[in-house]
Amino acid sequence: MKEKLKSIKWEIMAVVLLLTLAVTGTMSFLLLSIQTKSITNEVELRGVSLTRNIANNIADFLLIKHELEAAKILKDAMKNRGIMYAMVVDGNNRILAHNDMTQVKKEYQPPGNKSGITPGKNTVYQAKNGGKIIEFTSAVIAKNKVKIGVVHTGVSHDVIQNALRKTYYSIMAVIVLAVILSVSGAFFLSTAITKPINILAEGAKIAGTGDLSHKIEIKKRNELGLLADTFNVMTEGLKKAQEAALERRALEKELEIAWQIQDALLPKTFPDMGKYEAAAFYKPAKEIGGDYYDVIPLGSGRFGIVMADVSGKGIPAALIMTMLSSVLNIEARAAADPVSVISRLNSGLQARISGSMFATVFYGVLDVSKNLIEMVSAGHHEMLIYRKKEAAVEAVCPKGAAIGILQGGDFETRLEKKAVSIKAGDKLLLFTDGISEARAKTGGRYGMERVEQSLRNYGKQRCSPMLDGLLSEVHQFTGGQEQSDDIAVLAIGRTV
Template identity: 25%
Template sequence: MVKLQHSISSRISLIIISTILFIMILTGILLYLYESKQSYIQLKEDANVTLKRLLANLKTPMWNVDREEIDSLISLEMENNNIYAIKLYDELERLNVGKIRYYNGDVGNMIIDQDIKSLFYIQKTIEREHTIIGNITVYFTDAHLKKSLRFTIFKIVIQIIILTIMIIVVISMSVNRVIISPIIQLTKTVNNFSEKNFNVRSDLDLENEIGILGDTFNSMAQIIEDYSEHLEDIVEKRTNQLNKLNKELFIAYDQMKKELKIAQKIQESIIPKNLDDFKNIGIGGYYMPMALLGGDYYDVYKIGENKLGIVIADVCGHGVPASLITIMAKVLFNNYSNKDKTTGEIITMINDELLNIMGEIEFLTAFFGIIDFDSGMLHYSNAGHPEILILKPNNNFINLTANSPIIGFCKNVDFLTESIKIGNGDKLILYTDGVIEARNKKNDWFGIERLKECVYKNKHLPAKELVTKISKEIYDHKGNNILEDDIAMLIIDINFDFEEIDNNWG
């Protein structure tokens, strides 16, 4: 509290003292300049009067005037402290009488003519009946003037200092009564309150900011006192509410978890498990969602007696919405696949149906192919999906790149159908972007080249074993990094010549 009082009062006093000192110094400078100017003007006027008086008294030729009388006349004028020296010359420019004031203020005679340095001087000739009978020079000094000015300034400074002290005392007393004392009182109240004496209140009755502060403290103290008195009841009430909400949340979470498990089982059911039903064709598949529900899926199914449909798709996003769209996509591909339709026509119908149901909300990329066992042709449409690889027996890779836009973006778009000849020994590698975009700790992707290298090195493995090998390579590459996307792969081995096939291929 002492520090608070000292801090506020000292700062206010410092401001007041600084202001008054500034005013005092400025006033002293201005006053000194003004008095100096006025004194100099008055000195000029006195000089002219003095010279006129001397000239009037010296009209008689100096050889006819008693020297003692002249000396007495000049000595009388030297009583003026502003006169430094007087020189009287005869008509032959000879020094007749000379008087000078010494540093101690005494007046003495000049023995010889000497140069005089003064503030200014006035020189006039003495004439009678138009005849020059001599001249006189009066020298003036400002020593007495400066001494008088210094005394005047000193008196003013003393007066201002006394006035300053009086003002400081008055203001300090006022500040202490109006500001410091109430703040000290309020501080004591707050300190007492901080010691858990919640019933203390400020009794300041002031109609100013400090009074408002005291009232605000009282309101706050009342609220805190009420809370402290009913704290246990409030805590118990809040605890019961939290327990109830927590129980409801747990029930909702448990219900959601069960529903997600059901959704997961439904989504897993759309991924074909038994891929051994197709003779002379080896099929291996792998699917790993990054979360409980994913947005990737693949499918293999018969179309008529001599065609095989293959699909791999990647829905934008994850979770429940993506999983629902994969289920819809599976149903639509199976329903719209017809032996008389091209892959482009089938995807066009699926695109329009999805937009009718979902609107322009979600989209997916997909590779859809139909293997025709009569012609040995693979007819396909790649709707914005990563390139599909075909490893030929001569160890060359053929890339089936995207030839159509993504599905679900907009209506009235063309999905193209292209065809390629396939034969015995070919390997078809279908995958989603989660395969090639798996990252390691160095942030390096698994990449398409590493995928090709893995397929090439293990080309002798059947499709199922090759899928397992590639998935292991992916997990070895990413290490402890979490999956950033779903992973889906589908590998198909062509193990016969189409010329030798009969209708019992599947």
């Protein structure tokens, strides 16, 4: 949509032009009126005074009928600028004397049609040839107080016009100059404004296409320069925000991949354990998790059963979890005694767990032919056993300390080994505290008692439905409230 832009320049110039004309026009008008009045006044005064002089001088000559002298006075009067005629008219309207001797004795005719009165109360006539004439009169009174006649002098109105003409031209020149200067000034000033505005508009357009590195160059130290600077600051900020958003996206993507790698370490299917079955459930909290479970085939009908919980959350916990999984998988196969396995695990990880983090691990070696499980616990809470015959739940919690807390010998001496036998229908339940510490909306925690009760409720069933039942009870308790800890459960059951 490309509209032809109507520049604001033209509006500004038009306004300036109108203003200039209005101001100069008004002032010219005033000036001309004043001048006209002044010149008219002067002309009248001169006319009146001239006419009176003629009247005074000519009176005596007319009285003694010195016609030549009288005519001379009138002729002299004609030397004055603008005088068209000078005459004396008697009481009978006859021309007694005239600057043009041929007019003597003729009847006086006004120079034209009366067209007005001057401010000084002299009559203005419109002559036949188009021009205007002001006629001045003055009574001719002789020495003996006898009125001989009236002097009529005619002054061309053009005198006034000619005097004004010079002023008129000067004013016109000034107006033209004023218009040129003001309009050019307006043009340059508005260009000085519209040019930066166009630069700004162009810059905004470029930024709009996504190029936020474009800088607007307006070097002026006025509001437009300020606008440009502010705009540049804004695009800089947007660019940084854009980069930060991209980084965040990249990081989220990496976290997603890291989670996938971690998730792959948690078995979804289990090795064939003969008459033993296994089922597991894992639900991480929002962020990447630190729980780990596993069933490690050790050969000869023996399996390493693992449930571990790394303290903390996020990437540090996930990294420790992966280390734990790797080392444990190796050590489980390297030593038969679970105490050795876990001691070696602690030695392997202790130096690598930074700061104050620790990991609790419940590790048991299940012997499917002996129907026996030998367990150690590195700081992990109890494993629950459902006894089918009694329809009751037992708890087994060997003493120990978490991985990463103690070193070498201190760690090993603290480990207690326990062993329990498993009957047909019995279930082993290993889990992390995400279940026992699951929180309801009202604030209460699920607690170990409830876990035991749920196990009692569903223990009769096969591992998979048993877990479903157990988890549904937990879900009912929490009311779907989001949990801040991972939930991991592993169930091992002896089917026959």
